[in-house]
Amino acid sequence: MTGIAVLGSTNMDLVAYVARAPGRGETVTGREFRTIPGGKGANQAVAAARAGAEVVMIGAVGDDAYGVTLRAGLEHSGVRTDLLRTAQGPSGTAHIVVDDEGGNAIVVIPGANATMTTLGPGETAAIAAADLLLLQLELPLPAVVEGAQAARAQGVRTILTPSPVQLLPDELLDCVGVLVPNEHEAAALTGVGDPRAAAAVLLRHVPEVVITLGARGCLYAGRGGEPVLFPAPEVTAVDTTGAGDTFVGTLAVALGEGRPVPEALAWASSAAALCVQRPGASTSMPYRGEIDAV
Template structure:
């Protein structure tokens, strides 16, 4: 039976400009293409988990504009339950993204409707209680994130937090987090330690398990009372790295929900992320389970 994953987080429309090289401050460059994609860290993780084989429900908010309608439809088409995706008066969140020819990106997020997610409804609470796992990120107000993590902890639901965008986290949120998944830059921002191993060790004072994602180098897993494990990523040529971290988290959540051992789950999630960076867009680039399984088998 597929695990039930609930995602509380942002839902944005990604507005993506492709350029040979990203502009410096005060500089104007000519882009070669502009595209729009469904996005937002919450919605991205929901799509990634659903395509990886989990049963996924999304708690979030979109606006009354055309972007809101398009995003709801995109989530529905990816198999994500949107019954508790709210529609609020005003604009849907947007992410303004510049992608260079090396696949790197720079992003400005305008929260829009996401800013209304300051707490939980009774329906939200019931949905979280029914879940096997809760995914959280930080593109919505911190009050809403903390409320969800606390509710999950009270009802024995495993909570996975992606601390992005990076910010200092309140003790009550860390106390209710089971697995923290920062990238190496976020881990450094949280701890002051530039070395991922040192950062992971410091974070174990706050949460029981940590996965630090290392981009093309893979991921580092650390848990209290155990030796850290580094899992390499497949070597691929990146076209667009937007959403790669969310692909990794969503696929990892699906694998953990199925009870896979963590090193195996990390390798499978890295394969999913490697597939995603070879395509343009965030949610649009996320692979389906059959693709991940086939690529993982080919890597053996």
């Protein structure tokens, strides 16, 4: 079984469903409100665990009621939480507005995630023992860099989701095996709007790039080869929250199992397509049997 370490955020998603998102200074009436366990790190951990990997979550929750719920949600999906710290104060939260077209707008309050500024010996040991490490940018950057360097020192393949997008230091990029931005993040990182051109720029820093394109699929590029567009399954989106994390978590499982890149991307795209047809983030993520059936 593939072993995956996830160093990332754990948040409670506070989700409001509306016909359309409000503009600046505008108030609209929503039709539903939900609290759903989330956070990019936790979402990727759940996606990978449900897809069949052995997953350990490295991060922090608060000592509030949300923290208890977040830990229990991870454990329910089969994620190890013995390295998930409990910090004084509130857990992280994400305030999400989802419109009738399945689009979303998100404000993240880091909470306990902001306390993850460095790693302990047990956490670096868990990274060293994994087959792959999944990283995002919702934790303080020093901890992300430390985790990536620990992985590189032991030959552990690292997949980075550069979200929320920010300037990536060379000390981090030097440790990344696969960079998975969406098209907006790729443009922000490179200053280039065309995904193919953006991929070419990113390949100067990392060996492999997968740019997700929403309903259009994803663009894969590796050094020494031409970029390849992989279309996504055609589905009607209900809620796109968590789709990118589902894609990354299941892609990690497929790559960890040694699947060829085209097969791995198709499998991950199928998982993401299942996710967007259901409301919520972690709650919408499919299990391995569902992905295989598609």
